[in-house]
Amino acid sequence: MNPKMMKEMMDSEMCKEMMPEMIPKVMEKYLMNIPKNEREEFIKKIVNIIVSKSNECELSATFIKDFETSTNIKGLKINSKGGKGATKDSISPMDLFLSGLCGCVSIAVGRALSEKEINGNIKVDALVKKSFEKGCIEKIILNIHAKIDDSLNEDELKELILKGSKKCLISNSLGCEIEKNIVIE
DSSP states (O other), X not given: OOHHHHHHHHTSHHHHHHHHHHHHHHHHHHGGGSOHHHHHHHHHHHHHHHHHHOOXXXXXXXXXXXXXXXXXXXXXXXXXXXXXXXXXXSBOHHHHHHHHXXXXXXXXXXXXXXXXXXXXXXXXXXXXEEETTTTEEEEEEEEEEEEESSOOOHHHXXXXXXXXXXXXXXXXXXXSEEXXXXXXX
């Protein structure tokens, strides 16, 4: 299709009317056909567009029913199921909490390495041990994966990573046990 014609079509009133119905259908049908690395970037772009076009700065959640909530993160609205209603095909409040914690630790460690002019990749994942009976998180296990370009002593690197992770305000604010495992790749 001719690029000029595409642009004209995208700017048309017909397109503006059809997009709210078409985009979800197209995404559901074709999203998984996009190669994984391109798909991740595509999704990031969509989320950034949603958040940047919104005037909302609030973070909020609205109860729907049972274990369901509608969560607003600066204009990005998602439905989530939590507690005993959580499912793998939806984002739970615990997922949001843990992803924020992982993001904070990742930034803290990444900055600690950058300050020492150490290049590499940091990825943090988390597991949680929760007790519905006690009504709390008992333990969070953070796995801090580091793939470092420089040839450093592994013990010194682990110490630097652990020290950097202690600058995360979120983990410093939690009352539960936090286990930090450093995985050098």
